[in-house]
Amino acid sequence: MAWVYLILAGILEILWAYSMKQSSGFTRVVPTAVMLVAMIGSFGLLSLSMKTLPLGTAYPIWTGIGTIGTFLVGIAILGEAFTMLRIIAAMLIMAGLIMMRISSPA
Numbered sequence: 001m002a003w004v005y006l007i008l009a010g011i012l013e014i015l016w017a018y019s020m021k022q023s024s025g026f027t028r029v030v031p032t033a034v035m036l037v038a039m040i041g042s043f044g045l046l047s048l049s050m051k052t053l054p055l056g057t058a059y060p061i062w063t064g065i066g067t068i069g070t071f072l073v074g075i076a077i078l079g080e081a082f083t084m085l086r087i088i089a090a091m092l093i094m095a096g097l098i099m100m101r102i103s104s105p106a
Contacts, residue, residue, distance in 0.1 A: 010065025
């Protein structure tokens, strides 16, 4: 169950990062509220996952999901640059996440 919590926490991290961007410096109420709720949920689920997962596994995977997810949201929704160098960087992050997962206890 800890891995489910961790994945959901990562998804909420993507949501709060995107909502922060949409809040225009916290001047828009709805995106700011969504950001705060998603942030609290993300931290809460991360905390639950850390009851059984090691810190050195849970935290890097949580940030990695957020990193890759926000990278993809930036490209797909915000029209950010889609270059080969950025793709290679994202693939290296993914490789690190996969290695972290397979090297951690179940």
